[in-house]
Amino acid sequence: MKLTLNKRTWLITGLVIFVLALGALGMVGFQRFDEKSKLEKQLTKSQALLQGIRLESLSSQPAELENQLRQITPEFEAVKAKLSQPVSSTAAATALFSTANDHGMVVTEMTSSSPTDESVEGVTLSAMSMTAKVEGKVSKMVDFITALNKILKTSAVTSVEIAVPETTNGDNATVSIELVVYTYRGE
Numbered sequence: 180m181k182l183t184l185n186k187r188t189w190l191i192t193g194l195v196i197f198v199l200a201l202g203a204l205g206m207v208g209f210q211r212f213d214e215k216s217k218l219e220k221q222l223t224k225s226q227a228l229l230q231g232i233r234l235e236s237l238s239s240q241p242a243e244l245e246n247q248l249r250q251i252t253p254e255f256e257a258v259k260a261k262l263s264q265p266v267s268s269t270a271a272a273t274a275l276f277s278t279a280n281d282h283g284m285v286v287t288e289m290t291s292s293s294p295t296d297e298s299v300e301g302v303t304l305s306a307m308s309m310t311a312k313v314e315g316k317v318s319k320m321v322d323f324i325t326a327l328n329k330i331l332k333t334s335a336v337t338s339v340e341i342a343v344p345e346t347t348n349g350d351n352a353t354v355s356i357e358l359v360v361y362t363y364r365g366e
């Protein structure tokens with residue numbers, strides 16, 4: 180059996196193929212048009228955002244930063260000078276004993292470590308740890324700790340424990356203090 184197609188069948192088949200190809204091309208074109216529209220909207224939004232950035236503010240920023248640097252530099256130098264003053268364990272111990280005596284307190288124990296290097300916010304400092312136990316009236320302990328912190332200006336109190344006896348018949352309480360004394364070592 181031989182299948183023969185006449186001219187009319189060939190014409191209809193060709194027309195169907197042409198319509199299908201035209202439809203496929205139309206869909207591809209429509210998708211490209213839709214994508215182009217989306218990209219144009221994104222470009223418009225990006226351009227609007229870019230125009231919102233003020234180049235003028237960026238050009239004035241270096242002058243503002245230089246002004247801030249000029250203001251901070253003297254403060255930094257003052258702190259650096261204060262930290263550069265060496266504090267020996269003898270000087271710190273003397274400060275501890277005299278402050279305790281001034282506040283009617285008695286130092287019962289005191290230890291200090293050898294200085295070690297410690298990094299504080301990127302700056303290398305010499306750090307000496309001190310631990311002390313002091314006895315005295317509870318009412319004077321806070322004043323004593325505050326005064327000690329003021330006298331040892333480059334120190335930081337890291338721990339305070341106050342032991343108050345259960346019976347308060349005038350007995351002295353004990354305060355255990357841990358502090359670190361810092362000294363700037365230079366660059």
